[in-house]
Amino acid sequence: MEDRTLPEETAKLQRDVVVLMDFLAEVLDGLGEGSLAASLPFKGREATATDNDRVVHALSIAFQLLNMAEENSAVQMRRKVESHAGLAEEPGLWGQILSQLREQGVAEETIHHELEKVVVEVVLTAHPTEVRRTSALYHLRELYQLIVKLENPVWTPMERREIQEEIKAMLELLWQTGEIFIEKPHVLSELAGIIYYLRSIFPQVLPILEKRLRHAWQDVGFTCNAQEIPPRLPRLRFGTWVGGDRDGHPLVTAAITRQALRELRNSAVSLVNEQLVTMAARLSLSRRLLPVPAPLAELIADVAATLGDRGEEALRRNPLEPWRQVINLMIARLPVDSAGKESDSVQPGQGCYQLAAELCNDLRLVQDSLTAAGALRLARDYVAPVRRTVEVFGFHLASLDIRQNSAFHDLAVEQLMTAAGLQDTGFSGWSEVRRLEFLNRELASSRPFARHDARPGHEAESVIDCYRELVDHIRVWGRDGLGSLIVSMTRALSDLLVVYLLAREAGLTVAGSNGHVCLLPVVPLFETIEDLQGSHLVLRQFLEHPMTRRTLSALCGDAPVQQVMIGYSDSNKDGGILASLWSLYRAQEAMAEAGRQCGVEVRFFHGRGGTISRGAGPTSRFLRGLPQGSVVGNLRLTEQGEVIAQKYANPMNAAYNLELLLAGTAGVSVTQNHCPKKANPLEPAMDRLAETSRRAYESLVTGDGFITFFRQATPIDVIESSRIGSRPARRSGGASIADLRAIPWVFSWSQARYSLSGWFGVGSALERFLREDERAFHEIAANAASWATLNYIVSNVATSIATANPEVMREYASLVEDGELRERIFTVIYDEYLRTTRMLELLFGGPLLEQHPRIHAVLARREESLLFLHRRQIELLPLWRHHRAAQEHGQAEELLILLLETVNAIAAGLRTTG
Incomplete structure (x- = not known):
């Protein structure tokens, strides 16, 4: 979201927020929690009962209600802006993107042609950053739906009271539901x-996206009939890592992968x-009322004959x-039984569909038959959405x-x-x-x-x-449903x-015509700065290798595409x-050129x-900040x-979020394709x-005593002891920062509240420059807003600085037992914090509060309650560490649960974890 x-x-x-806090207070009061109800935040009163850990739970729910209210308010304001000012007023969405392209002089036909190339794939992963249990998430989703429902002005007073009672019932359920994971979730639970x-x-979202593109197309004044825009434009895809990501995750076995593919397949066919x-x-x-086009009649006859008794039925x-x-024949051809599950009696090759493309072809024929019969609206509104699905x-x-x-692969080869x-x-x-001599010699042999x-x-x-599970999948279902073979820590x-x-x-x-080919693409993942x-x-080197050339040719034909993953976290x-x-x-920049x-x-x-x-970071800023020529209408990213x-x-x-991705990718691609590529003169300065x-x-994190400071001044040991994800916190169990995920x-x-990884080092760099x-330096300052790449970087740093709180940082630092170590490292961190703030304000030409008012307003709304939670966590940490060191497991486990509740509540307040 843009900062406005x-x-x-x-x-x-x-x-x-006041209404929702009143609802929560009424629920708590009815459950005998009157003192808690009286101290709920965001109404001018703050929690003060520091001896009551139920306050932590209350604040966690209060923060989640605040988050919902903010989300709903943003949605309603976007709708209001669009209603009064038009689709082009919302930043980053189709209305604005199409308007900007038209103002740049890009022809309508060119935009339409470029949209055909746009492919956006969102890959959902189960990285352990979701601290709330699935049960709590479901309750929160229902609660949000009720809050949205209450917005509707059509309800009578009686109906509104009923909705309010439903909200209170859901709040009571949330209050009685434990939020933290007592045990680590199973991989299939994450799936x-x-x-x-x-x-x-x-x-549900696909038709919304389709309609918004068509209306934006009309609103911008393009002459072709927006109803004729093919429903496949632009293309949206989804991927996942759950059940396939084995990097440091011993629980993801071949059996888990097989079951994950089956669960995904059954859900899709259902x-x-x-x-x-x-x-x-x-x-x-x-x-009797509508003529049956000949192609439809032929399809019915052919499919019925193929299916035999099922076709006759x-x-x-x-x-x-x-x-x-x-359509009944299409249903009969789905590779599932009557309960929507795979069975031995219903399999591809027995008259059933093997590939979804086969069903798409039949749906296209049905859509064309309705169009030929004059039922245009039925083709558009009833068949096209199913085809799109x-x-x-x-x-x-x-x-x-x-x-x-890659290290795991090396061990496999040695065995x-x-x-x-x-x-x-x-x-x-x-x-x-x-290594290359050996590999090339072996790859020449079968x-x-x-x-x-x-x-x-x-x-x-x-x-x-x-890999054998993947071979079995391809044999029955083809390559649909399989992504790539991704190599973490690719170095050579x-x-x-x-x-x-x-x-x-x-x-x-x-075996191919010129040698062996791989049935799936191999994808490098470059993660460290050096890599x-x-x-x-x-x-x-990889693209020039004969095996890669043959594989890309077999998988992509005459227009080879090589996927490359780049890691932001490591x-x-x-x-x-x-x-x-x-x-x-x-x-x-360099890899795109190597590809060309x-x-x-x-x-x-x-x-x-x-x-x-x-x-x-904001989607629109992220997309605009990518190097020219690196998007080419094709974007894949993790969520x-x-x-x-x-x-x-x-x-x-x-x-809204998917439209930001689709429209933003299209806008960046079209703009870059029609502008000459040129280097920004400030790039050497950025180097x-x-x-x-x-x-x-590096001087900080590799310095003497830093790891001790880090482990004592943050709740890293609590987070390592949490059960929020099935994957271990460390890749191989080592104690170094490099091994820590x-x-x-x-x-x-x-x-x-250090947020150190989002800003440290920037102040020193700018001050020296x-x-x-x-x-x-003044040239960089002059371009901080106009150069999208620079704007994305410095805006993100400014946001990270805003989330840091020096007062809270110092209180956590007090947990470091060695006084000299504590003061030495905290002084370095605090000085860099002040330096970065000062240099950013020079760069922006004013206080950060004025430059980024939204993030400061969001944090200010929460700060009092967060301060209570931080201090409760700081109070519990040394007690827990003492019991754990003394191997007093019962007391340690009890305190760990209380600490994890503070972790959840702080994460809810900051709306972020890792």
């Missing part, structure tokens, strides 16, 4: 949460079945209604990526070498030259290392068993070629925010997290943890700033 606040929005928000959005939210049944009920057209229903008949979700709901760490009886099996320690029933070792078996060409070797072992490669800096060299943890974002920018030189389009997969330190609930828990907000910032950041790293700094090159 309307006075009317603020007034409405305050009214709504069920993801499927909820894919199955229940996003299908969704399609449901929409076909609804469409059949609507299309009650009689052959479908035809016996609705004998005078051919459109219903053909099948195009987006297919028979797989979301494509499942398989991710594993296979041992099983094959080779003498020197130290593959992971070999030089890159030697001989596997081990027999099919061999058990060479844990890592090898884990990878090969997984050999890290990627290893995957081809392991794929050969599992039968995931097949990003060398990424273009690795990518170029690069930030590695070098700080400025070095991270600028290294990502430079890497994309190899005749391959590079599709970037942005591994963004939910916080600014992990790549988050993680609590961000999924924040953006997509209700259809209207989901539609210097990024390097200076990185050195300042980015999520708990960011989460712990956020809880202690001002001292050494004042003229260049």
